[in-house]
Amino acid sequence: xxxxxxxxxxxxxxxxxxxxxxxxxxxxxxxxxxxxxxxxxxxxxxxxxxxxxxxxxxxxxxxxxxxxxxxxxxxxxxxxxxxxxxxxxxxxxxxxxxxxxxxxxxxxxxxxxxxxxxxxxxxxxxxxxxxxxxxxxxxxxxxxxxxxxxxxxxxxxxxxxxxxxxxxxxxxxxxxxxxxxxxxxxxxxxxxxxxxxxxx
Numbered sequence: 765x766x767x768x769x770x771x772x773x774x775x776x777x778x779x780x781x782x783x784x785x786x787x788x789x790x791x792x793x794x795x796x797x798x799x800x801x802x803x804x805x806x807x808x809x810x811x812x813x814x815x816x817x818x819x820x821x822x823x824x825x826x827x828x829x830x831x832x833x834x835x836x837x838x839x840x841x842x843x844x845x846x847x848x849x850x851x852x853x854x855x856x857x858x859x860x861x862x863x864x865x866x867x868x869x870x871x872x873x874x875x876x877x878x879x880x881x882x883x884x885x886x887x888x889x890x891x892x893x894x895x896x897x898x899x900x901x902x903x904x905x906x907x908x909x910x911x912x913x914x915x916x917x918x919x920x921x922x923x924x925x926x927x928x929x930x931x932x933x934x935x936x937x938x939x940x941x942x943x944x945x946x947x948x949x950x951x952x953x954x955x956x957x958x959x960x961x962x963x964x
Contacts (some may be wrong), residue, residue: 784942785802785803785942786892787801787806787940787941787943787945788800788801788894788938790936791935792937793933793935794936796812805825807824808823809823816834816835817834824843830836833877837873837877838901855860864930875960885927886949887946890945891939891940892942893920893923893938894938894939895937895938896922896923896935896938897924897931897935898924898934899928899933900925900928901927901930901933902927903931906930908927
């Protein structure tokens with residue numbers, strides 16, 4: 765009986781630890797690095813790309829894979845296009861049709877993107893700010909001077925807002941979330957959008 769109680773309590777503590785331990789979301793525009801990480805076991809990198817705009821690299825122990833969300837919005841279809849050339853007089857076989865690749869927007873994927881972007885925004889709004897470092901130059905000396913006293917009022921141990929006169933803009937941010945808060949948001953999202961989710 766005592767062993768069963770110990771096992772039960774251990775399992776509950778482990779589940780509680782998983783639900784409430786925070787995971788980190790990191791942004792650094794100086795080196796174009798954007799990722800979130802949970803316990804060093806699960807990591808998602810958002811990587812800028814010239815061709816794909818961006819793609820997502822997911823890393824878990826002993827395995828990793830890439831996701832290309834923009835690529836899914838475009839559907840390539842092969843259409844047969846009739847040749848405008850007339851049949852030659854001495855040729856009896858029918859004219860061969862030329863194949864043409866046509867790209868169309870996948871409307872179903874667009875609907876998915878719109879729906880889940882709402883979920884993503886709700887999750888993002890629930891993030892807790894642990895660090896924010898902003899270094900900005902508006903390009904106007906007067907505006908820069910006006911921002912300095914404003915930034916001083918907002919600066920804290922976690923927030924550091926600065927003005928530079930070198931024409932550079934950078935943002936470094938560290939935010940935290942937890943599985944428990946995300947689950948609450950997810951349950952509310954599914955309940956409020958259950959009709960739209962059925963049609964996907």
